[in-house]
Amino acid sequence: MSLTESLNTHRLALCQALDEEDGERLDALLPELRSADIGEILEAILEEEADPPRALALLGRLRLERRASVLGYLPGDAQLVLAEALSDERLLAILEEMSSDERADLFNLLGEDRRQRLLRRMARREREELKRLASYEEGTAGSIMTADYVAIPSGMTVSQAMMRVRQTAPDAETVYQLYIVDGQGRLAGTLSLRQLMVAPPGEAIDELMIRDVIHVPVGEAQEEVARIVARYDLLALPVVDADTRLVGIVTHDDAMDVVESEATEDIHKGMSIGALEDGVSRVPLWSLYRKRVTWLVLLVFANLFSGAGIAYFEETIAAQVALVFFLPLLIGSGGNAGAQAATLMVRGMATGDVGIKDWGKLLGRELLVAGSLGLTMALAVAPIGVMRGGEAVALVVAMSMVIIVLFGSLLGMCLPFLLDRLGWDPATASAPLVTTLIDASGVLIYFGIATAVLSVA
Amino acid sequence: MSLTESLNTHRLALCQALDEEDGERLDALLPELRSADIGEILEAILEEEADPPRALALLGRLRLERRASVLGYLPGDAQLVLAEALSDERLLAILEEMSSDERADLFNLLGEDRRQRLLRRMARREREELKRLASYEEGTAGSIMTADYVAIPSGMTVSQAMMRVRQTAPDAETVYQLYIVDGQGRLAGTLSLRQLMVAPPGEAIDELMIRDVIHVPVGEAQEEVARIVARYDLLALPVVDADTRLVGIVTHDDAMDVVESEATEDIHKGMSIGALEDGVSRVPLWSLYRKRVTWLVLLVFANLFSGAGIAYFEETIAAQVALVFFLPLLIGSGGNAGAQAATLMVRGMATGDVGIKDWGKLLGRELLVAGSLGLTMALAVAPIGVMRGGEAVALVVAMSMVIIVLFGSLLGMCLPFLLDRLGWDPATASAPLVTTLIDASGVLIYFGIATAVLSVA
Numbered sequence: 001m002s003l004t005e006s007l008n009t010h011r012l013a014l015c016q017a018l019d020e021e022d023g024e025r026l027d028a029l030l031p032e033l034r035s036a037d038i039g040e041i042l043e044a045i046l047e048e049e050a051d052p053p054r055a056l057a058l059l060g061r062l063r064l065e066r067r068a069s070v071l072g073y074l075p076g077d078a079q080l081v082l083a084e085a086l087s088d089e090r091l092l093a094i095l096e097e098m099s100s101d102e103r104a105d106l107f108n109l110l111g112e113d114r115r116q117r118l119l120r121r122m123a124r125r126e127r128e129e130l131k132r133l134a135s136y137e138e139g140t141a142g143s144i145m146t147a148d149y150v151a152i153p154s155g156m157t158v159s160q161a162m163m164r165v166r167q168t169a170p171d172a173e174t175v176y177q178l179y180i181v182d183g184q185g186r187l188a189g190t191l192s193l194r195q196l197m198v199a200p201p202g203e204a205i206d207e208l209m210i211r212d213v214i215h216v217p218v219g220e221a222q223e224e225v226a227r228i229v230a231r232y233d234l235l236a237l238p239v240v241d242a243d244t245r246l247v248g249i250v251t252h253d254d255a256m257d258v259v260e261s262e263a264t265e266d267i268h269k270g271m272s273i274g275a276l277e278d279g280v281s282r283v284p285l286w287s288l289y290r291k292r293v294t295w296l297v298l299l300v301f302a303n304l305f306s307g308a309g310i311a312y313f314e315e316t317i318a319a320q321v322a323l324v325f326f327l328p329l330l331i332g333s334g335g336n337a338g339a340q341a342a343t344l345m346v347r348g349m350a351t352g353d354v355g356i357k358d359w360g361k362l363l364g365r366e367l368l369v370a371g372s373l374g375l376t377m378a379l380a381v382a383p384i385g386v387m388r389g390g391e392a393v394a395l396v397v398a399m400s401m402v403i404i405v406l407f408g409s410l411l412g413m414c415l416p417f418l419l420d421r422l423g424w425d426p427a428t429a430s431a432p433l434v435t436t437l438i439d440a441s442g443v444l445i446y447f448g449i450a451t452a453v454l455s456v457a
Numbered sequence: 458m459s460l461t462e463s464l465n466t467h468r469l470a471l472c473q474a475l476d477e478e479d480g481e482r483l484d485a486l487l488p489e490l491r492s493a494d495i496g497e498i499l500e501a502i503l504e505e506e507a508d509p510p511r512a513l514a515l516l517g518r519l520r521l522e523r524r525a526s527v528l529g530y531l532p533g534d535a536q537l538v539l540a541e542a543l544s545d546e547r548l549l550a551i552l553e554e555m556s557s558d559e560r561a562d563l564f565n566l567l568g569e570d571r572r573q574r575l576l577r578r579m580a581r582r583e584r585e586e587l588k589r590l591a592s593y594e595e596g597t598a599g600s601i602m603t604a605d606y607v608a609i610p611s612g613m614t615v616s617q618a619m620m621r622v623r624q625t626a627p628d629a630e631t632v633y634q635l636y637i638v639d640g641q642g643r644l645a646g647t648l649s650l651r652q653l654m655v656a657p658p659g660e661a662i663d664e665l666m667i668r669d670v671i672h673v674p675v676g677e678a679q680e681e682v683a684r685i686v687a688r689y690d691l692l693a694l695p696v697v698d699a700d701t702r703l704v705g706i707v708t709h710d711d712a713m714d715v716v717e718s719e720a721t722e723d724i725h726k727g728m729s730i731g732a733l734e735d736g737v738s739r740v741p742l743w744s745l746y747r748k749r750v751t752w753l754v755l756l757v758f759a760n761l762f763s764g765a766g767i768a769y770f771e772e773t774i775a776a777q778v779a780l781v782f783f784l785p786l787l788i789g790s791g792g793n794a795g796a797q798a799a800t801l802m803v804r805g806m807a808t809g810d811v812g813i814k815d816w817g818k819l820l821g822r823e824l825l826v827a828g829s830l831g832l833t834m835a836l837a838v839a840p841i842g843v844m845r846g847g848e849a850v851a852l853v854v855a856m857s858m859v860i861i862v863l864f865g866s867l868l869g870m871c872l873p874f875l876l877d878r879l880g881w882d883p884a885t886a887s888a889p890l891v892t893t894l895i896d897a898s899g900v901l902i903y904f905g906i907a908t909a910v911l912s913v914a
Contacts, residue, residue, distance in 0.1 A: 032669065034671075034689060036688050036689050036690075165654070166654060166655055169651050169654060169655055170655075175651050175654075176633045176650070176651075193633070193650070194626050194632050194633075197622070197623055197626060197632075198623055198626055198627075212489065214491075229713070230710070230713050230714065230717065231493050232491060232493050233493075233710035234710075235692075235709075252692075252709045252710070252713070253687070253690035253691075253709070255713070256686070256687050256709070256712070256713050256716060257687065259713060259716050259717055259720070260687065260716055260720075260808065263716070263717075263720035263723075263724075264804055264808060266720075266724065267720075267723065267724055267727065267800060267804045268800065268801070268804070270724065270727060270728075270800070270888075271727075271793075271796050271797045271800040271888065272793065272797070273797050273800070273801070279805060279808075279810035279811070280801045280802070280804075280805045280810065280811060280819075281805065281810060281811055281815050281818065281819060281822075285822060285825055285826055288822070288826050289826050289829050289830065292794070292797050292826070292830060293829075293830055293833055295793075296790060296793055296794060296797075296830060296833075296834060297833060297834060297837050299789065299790065299793055300786060300790055300834050300837050300838055301837070303785050303786035303789045303790065304786060304841065306785035306786070306789070307781075307782035307783055307784070307785055307786055308782070310781050310782060310784070310785070311781070311782050314778060317781075318778075321771060321775075324764075324767050324768070324774075324781070325764035325765070325767060325768050326764055327764070327767070328760050328763035328764055328767070328788070328896050328897075328900070329757060329760035329761060329763070329764055331785070332756065332760045332763070332892070332893060332896060333753060333756065333757055333760065335889075335892070336728075336729065336752075336753055336756055336889040336892075336893075337749070337753060339728050339888060339889065340728045340729070340730050340749050340753075340889075343724060343725065343727070343728040343730070344725070344730065344737045345737070347721055347724045347725070347737075348736060348737045348738065351717065351721060351736075353736035353737065353738060354736070354737060354738050358738050361738065362737075362738060365738075365742060365745070368742055369742055369745050369746050369749070372746050372750075373746065373749060373750055373753060376750055376753075376754060377753060377754060377757050380754050380757050380758070381757055384761065431727075431728065431796060431888045432792075432793040432796065432797075435789070435792070435793075435892070436789060436793075439785050439789060440785075443785070
């Protein structure tokens with residue numbers, strides 16, 4: 001049985017037991033399911049029903065520890081619905097069991113009143129840590145780091161450090177990378193558990209540790225954090241404050257989530273859609289509208305230039321109506337080739353594969369590729385030109401195709417670099433923007449060539 | 458000094474030392490640099506020079522172990538250039554030090570002759586393992602897994618297992634997740650090193666281990682592998698053969714690379730660009746041309762329908778030439794809105810956020826959002842309609858805008874589901890394809906409405 005099959009079987013059985021309110025069966029099934037999967041089932045239940053009683057019944061069947069980890073897998077809106085249905089006391093118990101980064105995220109979803117009530121019931125140390133973690137700006141290293149790491153005081157021996165690891169093991173998010181801090185809490189070095197395990201017990205940690213630790217400041221952008229984790233194949237990346245004091249770590253799984261969500265954001269940006277705060281099936285409609293409408297309306301006005309271009313060449317069109325037949329084809333092809341070129345650059349820049357220094361080399365490459373593409377497409381369209389309007393029209397259409405595709409591709413390729421140079425996000429060079437710019441230029445190129453060639457002919 | 462700054466300083470110093478052939482300085486600098494960074498410098502050197510002598514000189518300065526890990530960070534083409542410049546003996550020494558997955562990847566780049574020569578000089582066990590790992594199809598779990606994992610025979614005690622971990626530590630890719638196998642090598646359970654460390658030394662592993670291990674077959678698609686690693690926050694995912702024998706593990710860092718490269722592939726597909734085998738600045742021009750040209754040419758022919766639509770309404774256009782002015786704007790807007798809707802669905806399906814079961818709900822949402830978008834854009838364009846062609850034209854343009862945007866968005870939204878249903882990749886619903894389809898429909902809708910309204914008026 002494959003993973004997906006066994007998951008589906010379990011899921012069905014669980015839903016059935018829930019429907020029949022068969023408590024015994026639920027208790028037998030739940031330990032067989034993983035937190036991520038229970039989370040998904042909870043999410044589905046919450047989507048189906050406005051009120052969360054069935055979801056709460058399921059949650060209540062879980063051990064407290066499990067309840068916290070399942071909650072951590074839910075998207076924000078589902079977390080909030082459940083949190084609002086729980087008493088302060090029960091929510092507090094769950095919060096205490098959550099990892100520190102998930103706790104801060106959930107806390108930030110609650111209303112101001114509730115937050116104050118919960119804070120008042122916490123121990124001082126917990127309160128301070130939560131307030132600190134909840135205060136970092138969204139999208140920074142601080143907002144995705146956890147405070148549950150293993151810090152070893154400088155000066156310990158290997159066996160002392162090992163003892164510390166064993167003590168911290170139940171609470172830490174990872175025990176496999178240890179961070180050595182000095183008396184002021186500053187990051188002094190790092191050591192993997194693997195290195196610690198094979199070292200002589202009496203040796204000093206300070207002799208063994210790697211002093212040149214890769215780390216980031218707490219305000220570092222999360223996409224840069226993810227890039228560093230990926231580049232150096234890290235299990236976790238330590239985060240420090242302005243005085244290089246260790247304040248948290250970002251673990252590999254959180255970095256992976258960032259890579260995934262940044263990719264989604266980039267894909268949406270490529271179609272001029274602003275960053276959504278949640279998945280497309282859950283984000284509020286009003287928000288979806290706002291994130292899509294801005295560029296759509298701007299581009300309506302940009303498209304007026306294409307219309308103006310057509311109006312300007314009204315006489316040429318009137319003299320040779322067959323020309324209009326090829327207009328969508330020519331500007332469409334230019335737009336497609338240009339959007340391809342822009343997308344290749346924008347993604348290359350996002351992954352670090354392409355830098356501003358590569359511009360010249362890439363321009364030369366694009367010239368060759370786009371030239372060949374234009375020629376190929378001109379050959380494809382020329383026979384149709386002959387059929388519909390004779391040889392003169394075929395010549396105009398073929399020439400226009402080569403020039404529009406070449407111009408469009410070069411424009412699409414250069415725009416991301418230009419935007420980057422001006423301090424804008426290169427991803428602003430979206431397919432809709434590039435296509436619209438090329439449409440307007442394509443009209444001018446096509447009818448310009450037509451006017452020149454056909455008046456000569 | 459930030460991470461990037463310190464990197465740049467080191468890089469400059471290293472390049473200078475290379476230029477001056479200052480061996481002593483090189484030996485002082487190299488240990489301060491990380492393998493990933495040396496890899497990047499090597500790559501830059503190889504791109505600048507056709508011949509690799511300077512890169513080889515740098516590589517030669519590294520300890521053998523370092524040489525292997527640096528080589529592992531290079532892209533395929535750079536690996537091949539260096540491998541071809543090395544003698545069999547030196548290449549063999551490096552191969553032996555590489556992790557088993559990187560070894561298999563490099564091996565697969567070499568020519569058949571060289572592979573046979575190298576295999577003949579290997580020990581039997583090594584040879585078998587390499588041949589096995591090199592034989593898995595690209596893009597499967599087998600092609601990205603490593604054979605360097607810690608397997609613990611069923612029946613051991615905690616202290617025996619711990620001993621085994623210490624012995625395997627130098628060679629294994631991760632020692633933090635242990636896999637328990639039975640006498641036939643079948644995957645029987647798993648245990649984290651953390652659990653092992655806090656367990657009583659005399660306890661039997663079989664009592665402690667988790668029996669329900671998440672695992673995948675060796676032929677599983679790599680994007681599914683990455684999705685499972687991300688979903689369950691795994692350090693590593695075990696891979697089994699048809700008899701559920703453990704044959705390898707995919708580690709979190711390799712899964713992260715898959716997420717990144719799959720995102721790039723999806724972004725390119727969104728613009729009808731086929732999967733590139735390397736970064737856009739390195740992929741051969743011929744390949745770049747081929748991956749872009751297919752759909753561009755297909756869409757040239759699809760665009761003929763738009764032209765045919767225009768030709769069909771020639772009389773309407775002749776009667777009211779002002780209509781052509783609004784054509785690019787209307788079909789452009791429909792195309793943009795439709796491409797947005799398609800992109801939202803395709804990405805949602807790729808991340809697992811959207812499934813075929815959500816179709817009805819999403820259709821309702823899109824109806825509301827696209828309707829509002831169409832109305833907004835109609836309001837934006839109506840005054841221009843009045844100015845250029847009077848109230849009748851404004852009415853036609855505004856009505857067309859609402860209908861084209863609504864139709865385009867619904868088409869864009871439904872197409873990925875339809876393709877998925879037909880067993881195609883939903884990502885085939887690329888922006889260029891969706892835009893082209895909407896262009897043709899937009900022409901018909903616009904001039905159809907114009908003919909109806911203007912003949913009545």
